[in-house]
Amino acid sequence: MEFSYDDHDDVPLTKFESMLKTNHVLFFDSEEFENIIHHYLNQGKIALAKKAIKLGLDQHPTSINLRIFKVEIYVFEDKLIEADKLLNELYSLDPTNEEIFIQKANIFSKKDDHEQAIAVLKQALELTDDVVDLYSLIGMEYLFLDKFEEAKEYFMKCLNEDSEDYSSLYNIIYCFEFLNQTEEAVAYLNEFLDTNPYCEVAWHQLGKQYYTLKNYKKALAAFDFAIISDDTFVGAYLERGKVLEKLKKFEEAIENYTITLKLDEPTSFALLRIGNCYEKLKNDELAVQYYYKTVHEDPLLDKGWIAITRYYNKKRNYQKALYYINKAINIDSENVIYWKLYSQINQRLNHFEEAERGFKKTLDLGNYELNTWLSRGDLLVKLGEPETAVDNFEQAVVFYPENAEIEYRLAGLYFSLNETDKGTFHLKNGLRYNAEYSFILEELFPEVTSKILVKNILNLNQ
Template identity: 25%
Template structure:
């Protein structure tokens, strides 16, 4: 009959604990081998019972004073309990017994970092790189990469990962990590060269193909990135991040239909995500398929009801279809979350203008101006609303304020001219028009757009003709 290993392990540890208690209580008849002390230390360490683990290590060292393994375990426990100097002293003792143990380097590094002695940690690991080969050398390189990461020497993190892959091109941990650090450091050209070399010897490494695609994407070489990702999914058809990145690349190329196909594949392969539905919605939006865009924006908003941007995007699809009332309802939800967001207030103002709610529209445009006083759009919108609604009492004050706030943008002189024409103050209007034409004659288009009938005004036509003859327009 086959015995249960787990049950045997439990019985063994139970017996070891009994013998350990006897030894602690001075019962000399009990005896534990060196390996038994190691198991006890690990048992207490797993339970985070550090006092007991340290006691087991120290008792074991007392009986087996030449055990470098127990000394290393003790040092590890001292580190866990923040006794860094004591840990270093213990590691010095262990080194006398076995100077080739890689744990000496790793634990010393941890102690130096805890004591904020980064230079010593780096020096120690670089020394270790000269002593160790194979897996142990790679382990030290990973450790060194972590040290550089902690101290924000990010270029050197990339260097360490590159060295690992030059020695072991199929190391999965390094392949996963270097993708992030390539993007973070912008060392895309180096990454391309490295991964082409890896692929040359390991053509079925889906991670290498993925990283190659990501590096091309970082250089905005989207066609090449898509080709690399396609090889990746040919090797592993369930590599969802490759489909995700292909979708992004197609969006950059404005190939929205292809992007949707890839992003829908992501939804098939992984848990639905807000960002994927939002991206699909964006593609349909750009294709003018607003109902489909809304469907996916709504899916995204159900996953994250506090994301005001999604309500804004839904609102824009309604506004694009001239469904202003529905758009306003969505904007109200967005504004409940972020009341002062300029884009939401601007869109709300535009929608309200379309249904004739001019005074409320002006309130929203005022919010835009308050948030972004130097932005031309908000000032232009409020002035156009005032002109359209014939709410001109304070309009010239707003136009003058806009001119000053935006650094004397000449377009607002044309707005002043339009306001004076609308008020029937022809003399003041002509003065402003002359001044505006002297500043920026090409912007006469804005005045004509605001008041097309002015093209029938003899004095206006005369001024325009004069500047045309001067070749200013």
């Protein structure tokens, strides 16, 4: 039994802590020590657990259970050799104690020898009638090995023994999802719900599977049943709101998200979704109010800042949009979408150097879209950096060979740099790939089109 400060069964714990303060040694039976140690381990108070183990063994030196706790501490502190040695001693004293096998498996698991851990845990199964915890431990070891079918089998065994073991239910669904077995997950959950019709967690998970399958009508029904089973289930209201958004029922979605704000502390997710719904309903004033509430609730939520950025960008208030995109980038500087938006906003403000920097960052992050190469190169031309622009477009050719838009730009740049042979080569390439795009040369490099050589090449292709 674990102690709690909220009940009347914590007398031994209070007595123990009083003893630590006064240094008067008091007697406890071994079971009381076990409960005290278990309490401290659950609370993460390792130092106090170690004190209790030491004092317990002083009073009960032959207690196997207290020595198993000592093994547990050894394992926690990665003292695996000491743990193994003590376990071997205990096994010789009590070879049918399943806890010894569990700790042995724990050591194997710590050593990443999960197959051996599973073998030991299966031995322990033969020694106990209390199999649920062992099934769960075996399932976890299979997860470590990425053996999701086997893991799923053992978590299902847990749920067969205890239908309220929601941790195992979540693990089962995790395995189904990892294996991309959405239809199979739906079948399993429906079968489970036949015998457990008021399990809100199962209804919630079923709704999520239907959502993945884009069967929004059935998803909505599943979330309805989850709410009928537990009308305070915040997760079900949130998921129901998402489905209603997909069905374009934005007012109803807002109602569901608003319920979650009343049931629990406001979440930035719900506030952001409400803002999005109001934006879809063309109520910009309320939309931006909720976006601001979102970032007030969670200042580190980049999606909140980006929502405000897009709002002001749409309103053509580019100064404010720039302020908020910088907030988003400060939180997530590796997000390609943010850097592209940063560049577009700076372009509209004629901040060409900053816009170019943004496109370069986008490319550095591995986003090699054609438009990114073209936009960055054109900005470099505008900034009077033709050599860097050439490097940019030469890199782009690697990703987009035989692309006329790149070839005309390279032609214009090389002619501008008086590298006539290279300019001629790329101009002829551009005309061969798509003659209709030759206007790019005149648009970006008007001085080049006045060159006699360029005019002659263009005339030959008319």
